[in-house]
Amino acid sequence: MPHTKDHLPDALYRAAQVRDIDARLIAAGTPGLELMHRATRATWRALVRRWPAANELTVLAGHGNNAGDGYLVAALAHRAGWHVRVLAVGDPQRLQGDAAQAHGQALAEGVAVQGWNAQSELRGVILDALLGTGLSGEVREPYASAIRGINASGLPVAAVDVPSGLCADTGCVSGVAVRADLCVTFIGLKLGLFTGDAADHVGELAFNDLQAPAETFCDIPVAARRLDAANLPRPAPRAATAHKGRFGHVLLIGGDLGFGGAIVLSTESALRSGAGMVSLATRAEHVSAVLARVPEAMALGASSANQLMGLLEKASVLVAGPGLGQAGWGRSLLSAAANAPLPQVWDADALNQLAAGWVSLPKDCVITPHPGEAARLLGVSTAQVQADRPAAALALSKKYAAVTVLKGAGSLIAHPDGRLAVCHQGHPAMATAGLGDVLAGLLGALMAQGMDSFAAACLAVWLHANAGLQQGKFGRGLAASDLIPAIRQLLEEHAPCLK
CATH class of the missing domain: 3.40.50.10260 (YjeF N-terminal domain)
Known part of the structure; x- marks a missing residue:
């Protein structure tokens, strides 16, 4: 049990x-x-x-x-x-x-x-x-x-x-x-x-x-705080006069050739988690698939970083990395993102590019590594990360001056000031591809709605884990997209839209 x-x-x-x-x-x-x-x-x-x-x-x-x-x-x-x-x-x-x-x-x-x-x-x-x-x-x-x-x-x-x-x-x-x-x-x-x-x-x-x-x-x-429904931060309820302009504009960057599904998952997750507007920049080849799946998103087929500039000016939060790849296309787009004065969430290949030294992390960032990515970012082995996960999470936050979500069993959220939270919920059926893409989009949406990065990371990790626990009860075969409606339901139960 x-x-x-x-x-x-x-x-x-x-x-x-x-x-x-x-x-x-x-x-x-x-x-x-x-x-x-x-x-x-x-x-x-x-x-x-x-x-x-x-x-x-x-x-x-x-x-x-x-x-x-x-x-x-x-x-x-x-x-x-x-x-x-x-x-x-x-x-x-x-x-x-x-x-x-x-x-x-x-x-x-x-x-x-x-x-x-x-x-x-x-x-x-x-x-x-x-x-x-x-x-x-x-x-x-x-x-x-x-x-x-x-x-x-x-x-x-x-x-x-x-x-x-x-x-x-x-x-x-x-x-x-x-x-x-x-x-x-x-x-x-x-x-x-x-x-x-x-x-x-x-x-x-x-x-x-x-x-x-x-x-x-x-x-x-305390060494850390255990996350549960009673101590989680909550987004504010929405006024009757609410409109989309009050709840942020999330821009997602990723989806190189062969990896279009990752950015679609992140985009749908951001939209279903309450962001006011959602845009994405991806390979032109993926735009039709994105619009078929998420017609509410504004999709740009970008072939170069120059095409991002207009979107970056409109966005309030940026999510970079899902399906981004490490080739020239992804490196060019991430370089432009790194120079944008926006709160950002970096995941997946954005972290691999960061570990390789090809780009620097901007201020006010959240990074979401799994243990392998954390090992590359710290220059140690994955076994060393897993041998002391709390120390690794805190070391990442200190090294990169960023809120860190170290994913895995008992996910950890670390702040550069030394705060540490742990989420022990989850289900083994969550051992499947695409879960991190859903988390990245969720986190970006919560930040776009006005939550500070540490609070948003704590709530996002808890919602994600408990949605996985809920859906995991059906057994093997969990798909990452199964979590998105469950996250929406849990978010509403935790922090109702209306007072």
Whole structure:
């Protein structure tokens, strides 16, 4: 089950920040063992709620505080009449402090504790209490083998705080990670639970703040904000006297020979997302197809950049890149666009030209790279981008002084001032061509209607992802154009045209 619950807090933190909050709670008078008991009760409630008919539990425990939670959950399950075993991965004698006390309490309750080995049988619900948020570097043995055993078992799996092997800061798998059906996390939501590989490993997400008072968080800056319907920016409603001249003129540039469909998708998306007027400059060969599909758009068959000048003077927002190509035609048009004093959205081949150094990015731009394009823009590998997506998004915004949308699972929106937002919605059926073209047109339309670039990017990404989630329920075969009417409906539900 994907973690799409919108009742979760929107503030996301890094693991070190949550550890700091935990230390503050202890310093303020809440014993660490009491916090562990609170986490235990929250985990037990979530586990029983998820699997109400279960009566058997296998806990895999490491030797940190995460293991302490596991031992105490085992004690609760034993007290409730479940068949319970703890498989200790690592020597329990290495447990210290609160975790050691939790181990002692489990033994006192009569919980069976055995050493784990590769032949250990896993039964019932599995509770992953192995590594938690303190992991640094790749998962080592024997933990790697234990995690592979969990994943191969086919049994229901719950994880304590974070699935073992998943980086709580980046969402990147550190060699191998538990694939949980349920993850119960505490005190503050971790950024890594919402981007990168998290969607394949977190499952349903439950959260408990362990009764941490709000003042504990007051001077800790959030690492990112989770986008949901409650905190999204909204375009203003329209007056009864509204006319097309009040809602911007989007000019889209792209569609070299062989790539005409991309610019058509962006154009239709911009029109259906509320732009007052929409124009496009494309190859003359594509104009008839554009007008057949989107007769409301003003289409120019452009053979050179000189023909753009009149359109650039009339436009209020420019979208460049869908199907633009990297040949002379596209390079000429993008060079003219780069010199126009307009808010702009750069996507696809506009970003590849930027990465190649053929053009400079103008001010007040939004760039929308996928991980491969982001890697070229930063001069690193795609694997390096995916290893720390939040850092890559922020680095792009700083390098290019632009709002950055780093697309992919858990899309990130970064501002040059350090603000970061994450959208964890979406659907795997969205793994198809043309989705980025739809997003670019949507983003241009929202900017044309007066939204600032960061707000427009946040809303566009959320609308796009949730339209994909809605349409993805029909399964494979999703086409990019399927999202456009769904986006229009979601936009109206979120921000009605009339008051």
